[in-house]
Structures are given as structure tokens and as C-alpha cells.
């Protein structure tokens with residue numbers, strides 16, 4: 001069973017990686033086709049400009065291709081082959097929108113592509129785990145985890161939560177107290193960014209939907225984010241849930257390091 005789960009999870013990660021490889025091929029073909037169309041005119045205008053565009057184009061494709069090669073290698077083996085200066089961000093930023101487009105052509109929803117991206121992100125998190133400073137771990141929660149009918153204002157101060165059991169917020173606060181780690185609740189991306197600026201965490205475990213996790217992971221850079229997907233039994237943004245065991249294990253994984261990695265590999269994000 002664990003083996004099957006692991007294989008399914010690995011396939012999830014490969015959806016985004018395979019789409020990225022296809023996107024890169026499409027980008028290269030499109031770039032050469034575009035250059036084939038405009039090069040006679042650019043050459044006629046200025047041979048120097050033509051050379052400059054050629055060098056810039058080849059360099060850009062080289063950086064993106066190299067970045068993707070290292071991402072695939074690091075994600076597949078969960079070993080650190082990445083440079084520490086953000087090449088992976090450039091590659092993912094360029095390829096992400098093409099991945100969404102190609103995913104649609106293959107009948108994948110945006111959320112399926114995004115979920116796969118979160119799994120790639122988490123595998124890269126594990127790959128670079130030794131570089132991550134764990135002294136300021138923050139758990140970032142979405143406001144929609146709170147019971148919709150709860151009258152207590154927990155975004156400004158989570159201590160206003162009465163821990164009544166009406167939603168999972170009280171349990172998560174207890175978990176953060178057990179591990180002596182910080183927690184914040186945000187109503188959206190703007191507030192989440194404000195929290196990151198104010199609290200300056202060194203690493204984040206974020207709970208959110210596929211869309212918010214994808215944008216949050218990219219916005220938080222260079223702070224590493226481990227993503228845990230929420231569950232939405234009542235539809236989006238209302239009375240959402242999260243698997244507490246998965247959240248607890250993500251926190252333990254970060255606090256205890258790679259020694260729990262093997263066990264955690266069998267858990268879904």
C-alpha cells in the first residue's frame with residue numbers, strides 16, 4: 001500500500017517535471033521559429049543588434065535549460081544539485097505559465113498542475129534541506145481554516161481562539177506550542193507577505209489551496225516553503241481542513257532533519 005502511495009506521489013511530481021520538459025522544447029522551437037521570421041529584417045537594420053539578440057537568446061535558453069536539468073535531477077533524486085542563487089526561480093517563472101497551457105491541452109486542470117508543482121517544490125525542499133536554517137520556523141495558515149461561524153478574531157491575534165474544537169485552529173495552535181514554533185493566520189497573499197516581512201522566518205510550512213500555495217511559494221523566495229495542501233469539503237475558502245498528521249510530520253521533518261525523511265516520503269503532501 002505504502003509502495004503504491006509512493007508511486008502515485010512520484011507520478012504527481014513527474015506531471016510538472018514532464019510538462020516543464022515539454023514547455024522547454026516548445027519554447028526552444030518557438031524561439032527559433034520567431035528568429036527565423038524576424039532575423040532578415042533585424043540583420044538589415046543592424047548586424048550588431050542581430051548578434052546581440054542571438055547571444056542574449058542563446059544565453060537565456062541555456063540558463064533555462066540548465067536550470068531545468070538541475071531541477072529534474074534534484075527533484076528526482078532528492079539530492080542537492082541546485083545553485084543557491086535563484087536559477088531555479090528563473091526557470092520555474094518562465095516555464096510555469098507554459099506548463100499550465102500545455103497541461104490544459106493534455107486535459108489537466110490548473111489545480112492538478114499546481115498540485116504537482118507543490119510536490120516538486122517539496123522534493124526540492126528536501127533536496128536542499130541541509131542548507132535551510134531551521135531556527136525561525138513559521139506555520140502559515142489560511143483564514144478559511146477557521147469555522148465560518150466563529151466570532152473570534154484570530155487573524156490579528158491567534159490567542160483569541162478559545163480552542164473550542166469547532167475547527168482545527170485550536171489543535172494547530174496546540175501543536176505549535178508543543179514544538180515551540182511560531183504560527184500566523186493570513187486572509188490572503190498581501191497579509192501573508194506582510195507577516196513574512198514582520199516575522200522574518202527562516203523557513204515556512206504553509207497550508208493553503210493549490211493556487212495560493214503556488215503563488216506563496218514563489219512570492220516567499222528566498223525563504224524556503226514546505227507546502228501542505230488543504231482539503232475543501234465545503235468548497236473553496238470556507239471551513240477548509242488540513243490533515244493534522246501530515247502537518248505534524250512536515251514540522252517534525254524540518255525540526256528533526258533528514259533522519260525522518262524516509263518515513264515522511266510515504267506521506268502525501
Ligand code: SF4
Pocket residue numbers: 146147150151152154160161162163164165166167168169170171
Ligand atoms: S477552535 Fe473554536 S474558537 Fe478557535 S477558531 Fe476554531 S471555532 Fe473559533
